[in-house]
Amino acid sequence: MRDTDHIARRFAAICARAGVPVMEVYARPFTVGQKADNSLVTEADERAETLILEALARDFPGVPVLAEESFAAGLRPLIDGDFLLVDPVDGTKEFISKNGEFTINIALVSGRRPVAGCVYAPALERIYLGDREAWAGGLKPGGQFDLRALSPISTRSPREGKKVAVMSRSHADDTTRAFAEAQGVTDTVSAGSSLKFCLLAEGKADIYPRFAPTREWDTGAGHAVLNAAGGRVTDPDGRDFLYGKVEADYLNGPFVAWAR
Numbered sequence: 001m002r003d004t005d006h007i008a009r010r011f012a013a014i015c016a017r018a019g020v021p022v023m024e025v026y027a028r029p030f031t032v033g034q035k036a037d038n039s040l041v042t043e044a045d046e047r048a049e050t051l052i053l054e055a056l057a058r059d060f061p062g063v064p065v066l067a068e069e070s071f072a073a074g075l076r077p078l079i080d081g082d083f084l085l086v087d088p089v090d091g092t093k094e095f096i097s098k099n100g101e102f103t104i105n106i107a108l109v110s111g112r113r114p115v116a117g118c119v120y121a122p123a124l125e126r127i128y129l130g131d132r133e134a135w136a137g138g139l140k141p142g143g144q145f146d147l148r149a150l151s152p153i154s155t156r157s158p159r160e161g162k163k164v165a166v167m168s169r170s171h172a173d174d175t176t177r178a179f180a181e182a183q184g185v186t187d188t189v190s191a192g193s194s195l196k197f198c199l200l201a202e203g204k205a206d207i208y209p210r211f212a213p214t215r216e217w218d219t220g221a222g223h224a225v226l227n228a229a230g231g232r233v234t235d236p237d238g239r240d241f242l243y244g245k246v247e248a249d250y251l252n253g254p255f256v257a258w259a260r
């Protein structure tokens, strides 16, 4: 697991397959459930997670997996080194409101840092991946993953006097807005789910401050894509943003994603 070359491509092939049950549920009436922490869940989250876990067990035998719905069901993997993060549907609110901005996320954490990740938006038919390099492009749910259909992506340098922040559609609060203002942000764009990291990774925005809570599976894949594209993620004081926070039940603190 040391060599992170091509791991994101294997995640991408799995994400493309997981897009099939997700879009099957998206296209028809579905019921919305509420989990113990009040967050929402649909049949799509559960079916996609089952498919992803089976595929990861085949491709990465023996590597522990921290996955959103299994965690909600009380399953806690024994983490002692490298591990995988799975969010089968990030942006469940976006899924329910049918704006298409939800993603399937898989990441590998090594040395407490995300070293490979894939973010797939099946409704937008767009995929992002990153390990040593970052790539993005079109991919239909169930389609054959082919890197030749993708393009390399990289972050941009902030332009003088024009800094664009990405804000959560459903979780932008006063603290986040004040931080953005202090950073000289002049414009904001919103996006659901881990697509916020991807907007930075493909050079469409400069900063993504996030003070509202997330868990590690929400951020690992997008963080890996952003790192590979030339960006980074820190806490608001500029310190490292690390994974494997067992004692915090994998809850992330506030963070800032930077394009450069």
Ligand SMILES: Nc1ncnc2c1ncn2[C@@H]1O[C@H](COP(=O)(O)O)[C@@H](OP(=O)(O)O)[C@H]1O
Residues within 6 Å of the ligand: 039, 040, 068, 087, 089, 090, 091, 092, 093, 168, 169, 170, 171, 191, 192, 193, 194, 213, 214, 215, 218
């Ligand atoms: N109180 C809370 N604790 C932990 N994570 C939370 C949370 N409220 C929202 N989130 C996370 O924020 C994500 C949505 O972020 P955004 O609104 O920026 O798209 C959700 O992803 P899921 O949709 O996978 O549940 C959820 O995991």
Ligand SMILES: [Mg+2]
Residues within 6 Å of the ligand: 045, 068, 087, 088, 089, 090, 091, 092
């Ligand atoms: Mg989720």
